[in-house]
Amino acid sequence: MENVTARGVLFNPRGAPLLLLGCANPLHEWALIRAIIAEVEEVVKKGYKVDEVTVYLGELQNVDKSVMEAYLNEAIPQIAPGAQVRYETEPARFRCRVCGREWGLDAVELDEATREAIHFVPEAVYSFVRCPFCGSRDYEITQGRGVRLALVTSRRQEETGETR
Amino acid sequence: MENVTARGVLFNPRGAPLLLLGCANPLHEWALIRAIIAEVEEVVKKGYKVDEVTVYLGELQNVDKSVMEAYLNEAIPQIAPGAQVRYETEPARFRCRVCGREWGLDAVELDEATREAIHFVPEAVYSFVRCPFCGSRDYEITQGRGVRLALVTSRRQEETGETR
Amino acid sequence: MLSKVKAVVPVMSAKGGVGKTLVAVLTALHAARMGRRVGLLDLDVTSPSAHIALGVDPQKLQPEERDGVVPPDVAGVKFMTVAFYTWDKPTPLRGPAVDDAIREVLAVTNWGELDLLVVDTPPGLRDEALDVLEYLPRPRVLAVATPSRLARAGVERLLAILEEQGLERYIVENMAIGAVGLEELAEKYHARYLGRIRYD
Amino acid sequence: MLSKVKAVVPVMSAKGGVGKTLVAVLTALHAARMGRRVGLLDLDVTSPSAHIALGVDPQKLQPEERDGVVPPDVAGVKFMTVAFYTWDKPTPLRGPAVDDAIREVLAVTNWGELDLLVVDTPPGLRDEALDVLEYLPRPRVLAVATPSRLARAGVERLLAILEEQGLERYIVENMAIGAVGLEELAEKYHARYLGRIRYD
Ligand SMILES: Nc1ncnc2c1ncn2[C@@H]1O[C@H](COP(=O)(O)OP(=O)(O)O)[C@@H](O)[C@H]1O
Ligand SMILES: Nc1ncnc2c1ncn2[C@@H]1O[C@H](COP(=O)(O)OP(=O)(O)O)[C@@H](O)[C@H]1O
Ligand SMILES: [Mg+2]
Ligand SMILES: [Mg+2]
Ligand SMILES: [Mg+2]
Ligand SMILES: [Mg+2]
Numbered sequence: 001m002e003n004v005t006a007r008g009v010l011f012n013p014r015g016a017p018l019l020l021l022g023c024a025n026p027l028h029e030w031a032l033i034r035a036i037i038a039e040v041e042e043v044v045k046k047g048y049k050v051d052e053v054t055v056y057l058g059e060l061q062n063v064d065k066s067v068m069e070a071y072l073n074e075a076i077p078q079i080a081p082g083a084q085v086r087y088e089t090e091p092a093r094f095r096c097r098v099c100g101r102e103w104g105l106d107a108v109e110l111d112e113a114t115r116e117a118i119h120f121v122p123e124a125v126y127s128f129v130r131c132p133f134c135g136s137r138d139y140e141i142t143q144g145r146g147v148r149l150a151l152v153t154s155r156r157q158e159e160t161g162e163t164r
Numbered sequence: 165m166e167n168v169t170a171r172g173v174l175f176n177p178r179g180a181p182l183l184l185l186g187c188a189n190p191l192h193e194w195a196l197i198r199a200i201i202a203e204v205e206e207v208v209k210k211g212y213k214v215d216e217v218t219v220y221l222g223e224l225q226n227v228d229k230s231v232m233e234a235y236l237n238e239a240i241p242q243i244a245p246g247a248q249v250r251y252e253t254e255p256a257r258f259r260c261r262v263c264g265r266e267w268g269l270d271a272v273e274l275d276e277a278t279r280e281a282i283h284f285v286p287e288a289v290y291s292f293v294r295c296p297f298c299g300s301r302d303y304e305i306t307q308g309r310g311v312r313l314a315l316v317t318s319r320r321q322e323e324t325g326e327t328r
Numbered sequence: 329m330l331s332k333v334k335a336v337v338p339v340m341s342a343k344g345g346v347g348k349t350l351v352a353v354l355t356a357l358h359a360a361r362m363g364r365r366v367g368l369l370d371l372d373v374t375s376p377s378a379h380i381a382l383g384v385d386p387q388k389l390q391p392e393e394r395d396g397v398v399p400p401d402v403a404g405v406k407f408m409t410v411a412f413y414t415w416d417k418p419t420p421l422r423g424p425a426v427d428d429a430i431r432e433v434l435a436v437t438n439w440g441e442l443d444l445l446v447v448d449t450p451p452g453l454r455d456e457a458l459d460v461l462e463y464l465p466r467p468r469v470l471a472v473a474t475p476s477r478l479a480r481a482g483v484e485r486l487l488a489i490l491e492e493q494g495l496e497r498y499i500v501e502n503m504a505i506g507a508v509g510l511e512e513l514a515e516k517y518h519a520r521y522l523g524r525i526r527y528d
Numbered sequence: 529m530l531s532k533v534k535a536v537v538p539v540m541s542a543k544g545g546v547g548k549t550l551v552a553v554l555t556a557l558h559a560a561r562m563g564r565r566v567g568l569l570d571l572d573v574t575s576p577s578a579h580i581a582l583g584v585d586p587q588k589l590q591p592e593e594r595d596g597v598v599p600p601d602v603a604g605v606k607f608m609t610v611a612f613y614t615w616d617k618p619t620p621l622r623g624p625a626v627d628d629a630i631r632e633v634l635a636v637t638n639w640g641e642l643d644l645l646v647v648d649t650p651p652g653l654r655d656e657a658l659d660v661l662e663y664l665p666r667p668r669v670l671a672v673a674t675p676s677r678l679a680r681a682g683v684e685r686l687l688a689i690l691e692e693q694g695l696e697r698y699i700v701e702n703m704a705i706g707a708v709g710l711e712e713l714a715e716k717y718h719a720r721y722l723g724r725i726r727y728d
């Protein structure tokens with residue numbers, strides 16, 4: 001058993017052949033779904049058996065969970081037979097590098113246009129939000145940024161032996 | 165009991181009044197010693213009792229351990245009575261962001277002038293060393309960079325109550 | 329979503345103010361006028377300025393949500409910038425946040441089929457430059473240089489990295505005033521010299 | 529070791545190539561000629577260039593180890609740069625490494641008593657700019673700007689941040705060619721306008 005945790009949004013930057021489900025979805029979430037599928041495919045191609053896929057949905061980016069579920073619950077069993085798919089919502093937390101204090105999204109006010117901008121690029125938060133305690137823009141998003149994946153995998157039987 | 169771990173070299177950037185031991189040491193290590201002392205002082209001033217100070221000495225920077233010991237074994241008990249001081253040498257490890265492989269200093273060759281440059285600013289390693297597997301300069305120093313401090317502290321009796 | 333993009337040309341330099349943004353924008357506009365399917369991506373995520381050179385207001389022009397995010401068309405160029413989301417507000421970012429923003433933009437932008445994707449970048453050998461080399465498929469780097477002595481060390485450092493990574497590299501000399509050219513630099517680092525642009 | 533430094537003046541701009549390095553070097557040299565005890569620190573750790581403007585070879589000139597690292601004297605200015613350790617080799621660094629390098633340099637440099645420490649910085653709102661605001665005591669920022677339209681958004685973003693952080697701020701206009709000045713920008717962000725430097 002092995003735990004593969006990847007940071008940030010996952011995608012195959014070198015452009016693996018894209019996938020299945022020939023339907024054009026009108027949402028930007030579709031690109032994130034594709035990125036997740038490409039990542040799982042990549043791990044399968046490397047010879048791992050995927051036992052569990054956990055999709056963390058960060059509160060900051062606020063993606064449409066029902067859209068994610070609708071597609072991923074269909075697609076993942078196709079490319080990783082037997083894999084369990086779980087979803088977890090992660091509250092957004094920030095820690096200031098200047099004063100050291102922490103806060104969540106409930107401590108700040110965001111209008112509709114700002115929420116929309118952050119939905120597409122979560123780092124847009126740095127344009128709109130300052131530390132509520134000291135006013136600094138030098139803070140970290142410690143959790144709940146965007147879409148994140150954790151995979152529990154095992155080596156496939158026929159592939160065991162030396163790992164490169 | 166509480167564990168305060170700080171990353172990187174520690175120093176008080178805003179320039180707390182500097183310390184004791186009125187002797188001018190001919191080595192650059194002295195500046196690092198001062199930074200450690202300032203950090204411990206700061207924690208004591210905040211009302212913590214320091215039970216243990218661990219000084220990690222990274223293989224990459226290769227500081228003179230005997231100089232560190234000579235001064236810190238004297239100074240730390242003065243500012244943090246009862247504190248145990250420990251030293252640990254940390255081997256340098258690198259992980260490539262491009263090919264994912266890891267290596268240590270034994271995998272690379274460095275001449276005297278290069279070692280000297282890295283001794284003063286460990287990040288100079290990026291000027292001289294590339295990933296031995298794929299040639300990339302895009303790698304992380306995962307451990308053993310430079311001088312690092314870990315403190316084990318407890319709240320002082322008279323100060324317990326609300327923490328700010 | 330770069331799988332249907334034929335050529336990726338990042339415009340780079342270790343030094344700022346040498347004309348990267350101007351060269352990137354003019355290259356994209358020129359290619360579009362020649363009938364190529366071309367995209368322009370501003371990866372200067374903390375100080376985007378390609379939209380200013382293009383003369384568009386990032387708050388008015390917005391990408392469409394269609395199987396990802398489809399960049400709007402500006403004078404025949406598909407244009408993408410984080411300024412669509414950060415507007416012209418100050419957006420100071422530390423390295424990991426720059427990297428995350430760039431990964432996000434690359435993951436969600438739906439370029440469709442392109443003959444050429446021009447990528448504007450900020451100066452310096454920082455996360456953005458490393459991300460360009462790490463995430464973009466077969467980058468053919470256009471190094472922008474000026475004849476100035478202060479700029480020269482910067483170009484040399486960039487060309488040295490491109491050469492050691494075995495990447496295709498081209499030099500454009502911008503704001504040429506006198507006669508001293510950068511041809512020998514091109515020769516030293518085996519880059520192709522594409523010629524010079526005069527000072528206005 | 530900045531405890532005996534009276535004034536810290538970082539020279540900054542969100543845009544590159546506006547003359548930060550030149551302004552920083554000239555300011556330091558001028559102050560030294562006026563009899564001030566002055567230091568110059570190049571915080572452009574991935575593309576240092578102050579040594580080039582000063583005309584020194586970083587491999588020949590080296591700091592002394594004495595109670596830390598004592599910057600060598602160049603024309604009356606105590607000068608410190610990572611180029612003493614990276615020479616002119618390419619040194620691409622991601623954000624956390626930039627931050628570590630800056631902390632290391634600040635921790636080990638023994639400036640002694642100074643009236644003025646001038647700090648050259650790279651362009652952009654990145655780790656270096658955030659470190660300047662976080663680690664340097666009471667920074668009095670000198671924002672360098674040019675009249676160019678592309679540069680203007682950058683200055684505005686920098687001044688907005690300095691104002692919201694309540695920091696002292698000054699503007700110098702460099703490479704002024706025409707007549708349009710930046711005085712109204714200074715007014716808008718309550719910065720002191722220090723005048724302009726003509727194009728050469
Ligand atoms: N060939 C040129 N002649 C005159 N001005 C130029 C030329 N190229 C660029 N500039 C000006 O120089 C400045 C910097 O150009 P820019 O494209 O923003 O550089 P960078 O993106 O490298 O920072 C801008 O004001 C731009 O208008
Ligand atoms: N007032 C000026 N007149 C003519 N050239 C200048 C002037 N100020 C700067 N330069 C030139 O512009 C270029 C960029 O200057 P530099 O100080 O390196 O900018 P930065 O540090 O902001 O990147 C250099 O080649 C420099 O010699
Ligand atoms: Mg630019
Ligand atoms: Mg832009
Ligand atoms: Mg400069
Ligand atoms: Mg320098």
Ligand code: NI
Pocket residue numbers: 027028029119393
């Ligand atoms: Ni969406």
Ligand code: NI
Pocket residue numbers: 191192193283593
């Ligand atoms: Ni030493």
Ligand SMILES: [Zn+2]
Pocket residue numbers: 096097098099100101131132133134135136
């Ligand atoms: Zn704060």
Ligand SMILES: [Zn+2]
Pocket residue numbers: 260261262263264265295296297298299300
């Ligand atoms: Zn590698």
